[in-house]
Amino acid sequence: MSEEFRFDRYVESRKSGAFGRDDAARYAYSADVAMLRSFQRIRPVELAAAAVVRTGKEMVRGQLLGQAVKVGPRQFVRLQKIAERCAQTLSVPTPQMYVVNSPVVNAFTFGTDEESFIVLHSALVDALDDKELEFVIGHETGHIQNKHVVYGTALTILTQGFGMVLGPLIEPALIALRSWYRRAEITCDRAGLLCSGDLDAGVSSFMKLAIGSRRLYEEMDVESYLAQLEEGQTSIGRFSEFFATHPFLPKRIQALRTFADSQLYRQHVGQDGGISIEEVDERTSRIIAIVGKDEPQAGGTGGSAQ
Secondary structure, three states: OOHHHOOOHHHHHHHOOOOOOOOOOOOOOOOHHHHHHHHHOOOOHHHHHHHHHHHHHHHHHHHHHHOOOEEEEEEEEHHHHHHHHHHHHOOOOEEEEEEEEEOOOOEEEEOOOOOOOEEEHHHHHHHHHHHHHHHHHHHHHHHOEEEEHHHHHHHOOOOHHHHHHHHHHHHHHHHHHHHHHHHHHHHHHHHHHHOOOOOOHHHHHHHHHHHHHHHHHHHOOHHHHHHHHHHHHHOOHHHHHHHOOOOHHHHHHHHHHHHHHEEEEHHOOOOOOOEHHHHHHHHHHHHHOOOOOOOOOOOOOOOOOO
């Protein structure tokens, strides 16, 4: 692993004034920002992230170069242009993207803050139209803009088998990382909406992700789908979300609709009015709560930065 990607340097750079007002986007969910700050003080999280990012990043990139197809100006130009538009909207360099052959409708971001790449599953590209792809690619670009990539990469590797070797030694880190990542997903859903400028496209991308079928999606009703969440709120099954890396999709739809009512987003799409980002975060905390009101679980205080 080259010197510029050493995780210990990443940690030291974060300790010297990390996640100040210039380090998080204006739209970022305050509970996400608060937990990222607190990770500097949680030794198990730092150690787990350092270990898995060192061993995993280059291995995954090597696999992608051998098995995936790289997106660029001469290959998958439509996807490249969408990535360029999203990067311009979020004021970050255009991320490198790959397409992998997979029947699962999914996408993810991997790497370090200095070198990140986005992976799109072929089923996702087939299922989504251009506006929906803008939302998803914007979401993944949001992970890069908000400096989620190192801890997100650590969580991905730990939950896909590497963690079984270390067993209970890494469980404290996994609990903290899952709790944070559910909040980070809210931030990046907002990034996706800013990139696409189309709430309906964001909602439909979630529904296609839920059903995994473009054909069946045509028969889905968004309000009926959202009503499913209420059916499960009184059952013990709702606690399974504690072990998930993403909030349940109906919650994400509700949270996205709330952000679409914000003054920040409405100004972005040339509309007047809207509620403050602080009010958006307050409402979002109630939406994504598993028990009671959502709060950062690793210490620190909230507040949108920049």
